[in-house]
């Protein structure tokens with residue numbers, strides 16, 4: 001499942017990238033080209049707008065009702081648009097949506113804080129923005145939060 005999030009859903013786009021989902025953040029207001037891009041790339045449209053409706057059978061649009069990103073994720077879980085894939089967690093750049101590449105440890109030296117370099121074994125780099133990522137306590141914390149989100153039974157419906 002690949003997504004395209006409308007301009008109201010930038011935070012949700014980042015949350016989906018954390019989960020490993022290929023998610024384009026669409027900043028323009030042009031609904032026509034949003035739908036066109038979604039069709040071309042086979043993406044599910046995530047929108048806050050009630051005006052955006054499917055025009056063709058292949059158009060898949062999920063209208064997001066909640067304001068908070070964590071509740072928006074819950075909405076997607078409830079309609080079974082997303083599931084938890086532990087392997088895919090933190091595999092993408094949160095800014096660029098690119099899949100991260102593992103790099104040799106010595107390439108991270110000097111590019112991350114020293115204490116991180118000495119603590120961590122594995123480093124990953126975004127091929128687009130060159131930002132370096134590592135698995136650390138911040139990711140453990142996020143993972144716990146994500147797992148809780150998926151485990152919680154639906155409040156209603």
Ligand SMILES: [Zn+2]
Pocket residue numbers: 093094095096097098126127128129130131
């Ligand atoms: Zn990047």
